[in-house]
Amino acid sequence: MSAHSAQQRDEYLNLAIQLAVHNVSDGGGPFGAVVVTADGTVHEGVNRVTRDHDPTAHAEVVAIRRAAAASKRFDLTGSVLYASCEPCPLCLSATLWARIGHVYFAADRHGAAKAGFDDAVFYEYFAGTRPELLPVEHAELAASNEPFDAWRNHARRTAY
Numbered sequence: 464m465s466a467h468s469a470q471q472r473d474e475y476l477n478l479a480i481q482l483a484v485h486n487v488s489d490g491g492g493p494f495g496a497v498v499v500t501a502d503g504t505v506h507e508g509v510n511r512v513t514r515d516h517d518p519t520a521h522a523e524v525v526a527i528r529r530a531a532a533a534s535k536r537f538d539l540t541g542s543v544l545y546a547s548c549e550p551c552p553l554c555l556s557a558t559l560w561a562r563i564g565h566v567y568f569a570a571d572r573h574g575a576a577k578a579g580f581d582d583a584v585f586y587e588y589f590a591g592t593r594p595e596l597l598p599v600e601h602a603e604l605a606a607s608n609e610p611f612d613a614w615r616n617h618a619r620r621t622a623y
């Protein structure tokens with residue numbers, strides 16, 4: 464499913480945009496997303512941050528969670544993500560972990576910034592230009608790598 468036609472692309476992007484518009488009148492954030500899995504199944508997501516009291520409930524993450532749960536897979540190889548807005552670093556990370564193969568988005572991070580969202584600012588953090596936003600410190604302890612030792616020694620581990 465990684466090579467969608469331009470017509471399919473625009474249809475799914477318009478669906479994501481309509482989900483975003485309707486989510487605003489439903490009291491949520493202005494973001495919608497669609498994951499199309501390799502078998503062509505469509506999984507929709509809308510931003511649920513404020514309604515679910517969940518800062519990670521971005522539209523893309525919600526769509527990925529729904530796609531994974533419905534297909535009973537944590538690896539969504541062959542899927543495509545369509546987002547009404549450029550995925551933020553959180554959503555991109557979730558997309559990478561889901562092994563989704565391609566992303567299309569409509570509005571960009573600068574449009575989100577004009578609506579008051581911090582997507583563009585957080586991109587700057589990951590670009591290394593705003594380190595003051597979040598100090599992250601490495602504290603190496605004697606036991607730091609014990610979890611990985613336990614994992615490597617666990618014969619029946621499920622790798623991901």
Ligand SMILES: Nc1nc2[nH]cnc2c(=O)[nH]1
Pocket residue numbers: 492494509510520521522523546548549550551554575580581582
């Ligand atoms: N792409 C995207 N950016 C956001 N910024 C705040 N919420 C969201 C969301 O759900 N999706």
